[in-house]
Amino acid sequence: MTSTVPAHGSLPSTLGPVRAVKAPAAEDSALQAVLLDMDGTLVDTEGFWWEVEVEVFGRLGHTLDDSWRHVVVGGPMTRSAGFLIEATGADISLPEISVLLNEGFEARIGSTLPLMPGAARLLAELSEHEIPTALVSASHRRIIDRVLASLGPQHFALSIAGDEVSRTKPYPDPYLLAAAGLGADPARCAVVEDTATGVEAAEAAGCHVVAVPSVAPIAPALRRTVVGSLEEVDLAFLRGLMTEMRQTFTER
Incomplete structure (x- = not known):
């Protein structure tokens, strides 16, 4: 498959013009x-993220309510971490907690993933x-x-x-x-x-x-x-x- 954008690389953070890969025509399907x-x-890994959040906030002296798991799942870190900071009253900034969560997740996944x-x-x-x-x-x-x-x-x-x-x-x-x-x-x-x-x-x-x-x-x-x-x-x-x-x- 040829691409004019870097394979699995980053793209611009706006929705402006993007040099597109031409999708092959599928004669028997509408799928592009x-x-x-x-x-x-x-x-x-959804469970991994929750385990890391519980661990990180635990080190800060706060216990996470298991019902919050449904609130934070699937969203961006700014939203999930922001919600947990507000819910617990933890004395930490969003950039600081984001670093701790990313580091904890990277340590947990190791070299292979299920x-x-x-x-x-x-x-x-x-x-x-x-x-x-x-x-x-x-x-x-x-x-x-x-x-x-x-x-x-x-x-x-x-x-x-x-x-x-x-x-x-x-x-x-x-x-x-x-x-x-x-x-x-x-x-x-x-x-x-x-x-x-x-x-x-x-x-x-x-x-x-x-x-x-x-x-x-x-x-x-x-x-x-x-x-x-x-x-x-x-x-x-x-x-x-x-x-x-x-x-x-x-x-x-």
């Missing part, structure tokens, strides 16, 4: 590109069929680059990090930027997400979403399909969803 979330979708069931097979299939694919995460670039080493950077034409966009999830900006970088129409992109925050971002961008809930339930909706795991998702499944959706909207 696949955009994948990272934590909880491809790698089993992949979600079906993730390796799906990535291999998308690569084999040269489907333009992007990794779109609210995590910072330093974390994404570590995770890419386990996922295989060759599977992605580009990646978007939460600290590289002015507005990350739940805003549509990261998905709009990824689609532009792949030369794809957002309406013809399939997004795979595990949290309500990510689903909201993808749907606001006009993408069709396959939700694989990790922590909290996600209900089916228009342009949204809910599955139990990535083991239910393959290229034929994604192409079928996009073709069916295109026909539905054409008939209206």
Whole structure:
């Protein structure tokens, strides 16, 4: 797959002109590109983030309520860490806590990561069929680059990090930027997400979403399909969803 943007590299933090990769025409499908979330979708790390948050705030003398886990999952660090600072009254700034959380997460993931069931097979299939694919995460670039080493950077034409966009999830900006970088129409992109925050971002961008809930339930909706795991998702499944959706909207 050829790209005019750096493979799995950073892109501008605005939604201005992006030199796009031309998506290959799929004669039998409306699918142009696949955009994948990272934590909880491809790698089993949502629990890692919560464990690190509990540990870091514990060192600061504060106990986190387990019910807060649903509040902080899937969002940018500025939102999740900001919420926890306010909820606990911890005497620490947002930049300071962000450094501690990123350092704690990096130490926890080590050199390898547990992949979600079906993730390796799906990535291999998308690569084999040269489907333009992007990794779109609210995590910072330093974390994404570590995770890419386990996922295989060759599977992605580009990646978007939460600290590289002015507005990350739940805003549509990261998905709009990824689609532009792949030369794809957002309406013809399939997004795979595990949290309500990510689903909201993808749907606001006009993408069709396959939700694989990790922590909290996600209900089916228009342009949204809910599955139990990535083991239910393959290229034929994604192409079928996009073709069916295109026909539905054409008939209206």
